[in-house]
Amino acid sequence: MASLISPMTPALQQNPKIICFSAFKPPLHHDTPSFTDRLRSNPGRCKAFFGNIPDDLLENTLQLDQFPAFQSGLVQFQSVTEELSDTQKWGLLVFAGVAWIYLTARPGILIGAIDAYLLAPLQLGLDSLTGRRNLKRSDFLVGDKLGEGSFGVVYSGVVVPRNATVEEKVPKRGTGRALQLDERFKEKVILKKVKVGITGAEQFGEVEEWFNYRLSRAAPETCAKFLGSFVADQTSSQFTKGGKWLVWKFEGDRTLGDYMKDRNFPFNLESVMFGRVLQGVVSVKRSALIIKQVMRQIITSLKKIHDTGIVHRDVKPANLVVTKKGQVKLIDFGAATDLRIGKNYIPDQSLLDPDYCPPELFVLPEETPSPPPEPVAALLSPVIWQLNSPDLFDTYSAGIVLLQMAIPSLRPVSGLKNFNTEIKKARYDLNKWRESTRLRPDLTILELDSGRGWDLATKLISERGYLGRGRLSAAAALRHPYFLLGGDQAAAVLSKFSLIK
Numbered sequence: 001m002a003s004l005i006s007p008m009t010p011a012l013q014q015n016p017k018i019i020c021f022s023a024f025k026p027p028l029h030h031d032t033p034s035f036t037d038r039l040r041s042n043p044g045r046c047k048a049f050f051g052n053i054p055d056d057l058l059e060n061t062l063q064l065d066q067f068p069a070f071q072s073g074l075v076q077f078q079s080v081t082e083e084l085s086d087t088q089k090w091g092l093l094v095f096a097g098v099a100w101i102y103l104t105a106r107p108g109i110l111i112g113a114i115d116a117y118l119l120a121p122l123q124l125g126l127d128s129l130t131g132r133r134n135l136k137r138s139d140f141l142v143g144d145k146l147g148e149g150s151f152g153v154v155y156s157g158v159v160v161p162r163n164a165t166v167e168e169k170v171p172k173r174g175t176g177r178a179l180q181l182d183e184r185f186k187e188k189v190i191l192k193k194v195k196v197g198i199t200g201a202e203q204f205g206e207v208e209e210w211f212n213y214r215l216s217r218a219a220p221e222t223c224a225k226f227l228g229s230f231v232a233d234q235t236s237s238q239f240t241k242g243g244k245w246l247v248w249k250f251e252g253d254r255t256l257g258d259y260m261k262d263r264n265f266p267f268n269l270e271s272v273m274f275g276r277v278l279q280g281v282v283s284v285k286r287s288a289l290i291i292k293q294v295m296r297q298i299i300t301s302l303k304k305i306h307d308t309g310i311v312h313r314d315v316k317p318a319n320l321v322v323t324k325k326g327q328v329k330l331i332d333f334g335a336a337t338d339l340r341i342g343k344n345y346i347p348d349q350s351l352l353d354p355d356y357c358p359p360e361l362f363v364l365p366e367e368t369p370s371p372p373p374e375p376v377a378a379l380l381s382p383v384i385w386q387l388n389s390p391d392l393f394d395t396y397s398a399g400i401v402l403l404q405m406a407i408p409s410l411r412p413v414s415g416l417k418n419f420n421t422e423i424k425k426a427r428y429d430l431n432k433w434r435e436s437t438r439l440r441p442d443l444t445i446l447e448l449d450s451g452r453g454w455d456l457a458t459k460l461i462s463e464r465g466y467l468g469r470g471r472l473s474a475a476a477a478l479r480h481p482y483f484l485l486g487g488d489q490a491a492a493v494l495s496k497f498s499l500i501k
């Protein structure tokens with residue numbers, strides 16, 4: 001609204017409320033003097049009305065009635081409301097307020113509709129223009145295999161520069177190392193081949209692609225940059241004609257899981273997170289700061305994706321890539337579900353890693369029916385979200401990651417499995433587990449600062465209580481005292497300014 005007035009004075013820019021106030025007082029009919037006319041003809045009353053405001057601000061405010069379109073809209077609005085009784089006006093106001101709260105409550109129907117009906121088509125149009133949706137098999141050279149899931153195989157790779165010849169593009173044995181050494185192939189990528197002929201694989205590929213596009217609009221900083229997809233046009237080496245491939249920017253050499261396998265963890269992350277070794281800090285505190293910084297990033301990303309209605313459902317160290325700049329990014333959205341529209345939500349289906357999965361096993365209660373058509377699902381989503389808090393599924397997994405980072409004996413797979421057996425017996429009460437465990441956990445890091453880390457862990461790793469609550473959401477976890485002492489933040493920010501390098 002403020003941009004309607006040009007040029008704006010500095011005083012006006014600082015005081016937009018006054019514009020709003022006067023804008024809602026237009027003349028009722030064009031033949032009656034406008035509110036601003038009346039004020040202009042009586043500056044004393046005007047000042048009395050608005051208080052002692054600067055003259056330039058007042059003059060700009062009074063110029064509002066020079067915008068006929070704006071005025072006529074307001075006139076129409078006022079003439080409609082004029083006919084209503086005071087009670088009806090109040091009713092209208094309350095209805096508008098409640099509707100606004102409902103439409104903007106998590107997971108955000110309004111913003112979701114804007115995303116689905118405006119931003120997604122816009123992205124599609126822009127991507128088609130820039131060629132992002134027209135990727136081809138020949139744009140990439142496939143390197144080493146990095147991993148294999150039930151529905152896909154992941155490879156490292158590079159983008160082939162436009163001037164490279166066709167012969168040079170043909171991949172050979174041992175390509176991975178050769179590609180790294182080849183100066184021409186600077187842009188590294190990750191390619192995921194969706195398995196062909198496996199039941200559910202195609203749908204999995206479609207789901208992962210959908211989530212990556214969705215997140216590239218809604219919360220791009222939380223996940224690996226998605227470059228697009230292509231369908232192989234012929235069968236050769238790793239390619240099968242008609243098979244789908246998804247492509248991401250290569251974000252980093254190692255996942256949090258890779259770092260945690262190293263005996264030197266968490267110090268192997270110190271210079272990545274903070275630019276250098278934190279001098280003058282004792283080693284336990286250094287460990288605690290590194291872990292807190294990783295944890296802060298995980299929880300912040302979870303908060304952002306939960307705000308959009310997405311639950312990842314597979315949060316674990318192997319699905320968190322650490323970038324060169326010390327950012328921790330979520331990958332592998334194949335199991336994710338968008339509960340704003342019910343995308344990838346199938347009742348009774350749990351695609352889980354049992355080591356990180358919360359006791360409830362399902363993101364929504366099993367009796368929740370299959371989602372209705374998307375617009376209806378979206379309208380119901382705030383109720384579903386309020387009643388079930390599905391985001392707490394991910395925060396449990398984040399709690400397990402915290403415990404693993406802080407307690408060395410829980411890092412190996414066997415240690416985590418033993419923990420899971422014990423915590424189940426302790427009915428997911430960490431304090432009871434602590435009294436009964438045979439794992440002799442070293443809790444030093446969690447006990448620092450009056451046990452704030454331990455307290456946070458007990459509030460993330462717990463069973464759900466009434467209405468599915470009782471465990472901290474990501475937003476609530478970020479407000480926990482553990483994160484309020486921001487030594488890790490200070491170190492991370494300083495490293496960005498290279499002051500401590």
Ligand SMILES: Nc1ncnc2c1ncn2[C@@H]1O[C@H](COP(=O)(O)OP(=O)(O)OP(=O)(O)O)[C@@H](O)[C@H]1O
Pocket residue numbers: 146147148149150152153154190224225248249250251252253254255318319321331332334
């Ligand atoms: N954008 C990326 N940047 C760097 N490495 C990545 C990226 N995406 C994936 N990786 C690497 O590839 C591995 C497998 O990726 P991802 O987890 O997405 O595949 P997956 O087929 O689901 O495998 P799994 O079932 O074993 O998790 C990751 O553990 C990671 O090492």
